[in-house]
Amino acid sequence: MLNRLKQYGIFVVFIIICLILSLISNQFFTVSNWTIIITQASINALLAFGVTFVIITGGIDLSLGSMVAVTGVTAAMLAHPDIYPVALPVFAGLISGLLMGVFNGFIITKSKIAPFIVTLGTMTIGRGLALILSKGRPVSNLSDSFNFIGGGDVFGIPFPIIVLILIFAICSITLKKTLLGRYIYAVGGNEQAARASGINVNQVKMAVYSISGLLAGLAGILLTSRITTGQPNAGAGFELDAIAAAVIGGTSTSGGTGTMTGTLVGVLLIGVINNGLDLLNVTSYYQQVVMGIIIIGAVVLDSWNQKSNG
């Protein structure tokens, strides 16, 4: 019940901000603008969904941005020149993301080192790998079929939006309806109790970091395809946006609580603010300040809401 209310709180904030923006900019509330907002938010959404699983178990994943770079470069190298079917670069991108996620999970569960430290390490390793693979240069001239993933549309709906909806549905069901979902909450809520009740805590942790890596792989493919080039320095700082989205959406960094719907609202809120500030022509310097204020403000409002409702 408390989760529900928390979710509504941020939803109200989101609607208020949308209303304000549509009052001051007449381009804001149009179909074409919303298509753009959601397409732009899709990459952050995939990362945020992945990190939501991780944060609910009480962990954190700082290597998201680097994984985006590694997987993007890997995919790009196989999508250029156009000799392999498009499935290969996509598959390679996903696998490289998954492997990095498994590596994170392996080190975290075997060594008992804090996830913050481990993923900080893999963040640097990943950036280095991306630079090594690409020799420090962007990989360009990708095949048309690969570029379709991020740039094409189906019945007028951009492909990234379709991916976003699909992944949201899968993640949401995984968290709400499956055994794994229940275990994830249990591990984050009280690790000792979860272990005592027979849950294999390490397996659950392995699973969340692997999912996070796999989704980062998908995000890397989307980004690479959208900008039609594999960039070794792409994705720097993406992890912060993803974590911000999850936290804005009500996922507690101490673990145990959070929903995919909340995270989705968080992602859209960040997307709407970015888009709105550009539409209103707010100077670059002020944009950063405004963004920070809105993030803090949204969470504060949300916690007030919770108290008054609870």
Add this chain to the structure above:
Amino acid sequence: MAIDFIIILTMKNLYSILFISIFFFFSCNKSNKAENGSDKKIKVGVTMLSMQNEFIVNISDEMSKKAEELDVELITVDAEHQPLKQIEQVESFIAQKVDVIIMNPCEVEASSPAVTKALTAKIPIINVNSATTIQPTAFVGSNDVESGRIAMNFIAEKLGGKGNIVMIHGFMGQAAQIQREQGAKEILKKYPNLKLISHQTGEWDRAKSMDLMQNWIQSYGTKINAVFAQNDEMGLGALKALQDAGLKDKVIVVSIDAIADALQAVKKGTLDATVFQNAKQQGAGAIETAVKIVKGQPYEKELMIPFQLVTKENIGKFLK
């Protein structure tokens, strides 16, 4: 050695063995290098701004090529955008007693102490690509203000001195961003009918700039006549957004650096122009200057490499 083996044998952990063997591999490598380095080559220490930046990597590659040609030994390190790290690297070059130091400064002010340190240690130091406030022994590079002027001049000519322009900045406050903006604004002043309707940062990044352009298309639509992006990555991002919106034919896009992707785009006629900053001449020029200084030959204190406008007409010259 014997003790090491015992340690390895007693450890059942595969990773420790792996780690130790890697360590041995590297230590062996190092000693090999030391043996080879005994002949008398000119030794040059190079610290680069960031090896994550394609243009800087190009300069570094050109330096290596020239060094090989002139039989110079290069020690190249990456300052990763951190002036403090760069100063420490120069200090270590001084300790290694290199013959010349080449520095690609991270920052105008903050990298200046490195120049002072090298000069006090009586080791000549050459700045490449960008400047420091303290005068080094020599400077090899280009004037970024000029590149902004060239790009904006092209837009002004194409639009006949009249129209609406948007500008995409690099990272705010970096030397290249400040100078390119300055150059562009100088030209804008001369054409009162050219209006800068909006300018935002794209942080040198293709994806960010693509998002920004999409948002601009939403708010200004067909009012935009030209885009000036302060580097090619951002220019190509804006170009992609315009192409997706079906507006490319109506909007002129110009950017700076002439990276490989941008040259291809100019050849295809999608990117209207880019400004060529000559990585080859900057890299090679720095090494040549270094050799001249060591051999006591006359050298230019300020070797300015000119920018060139690249359009569809002269693209052949720039494609290898």
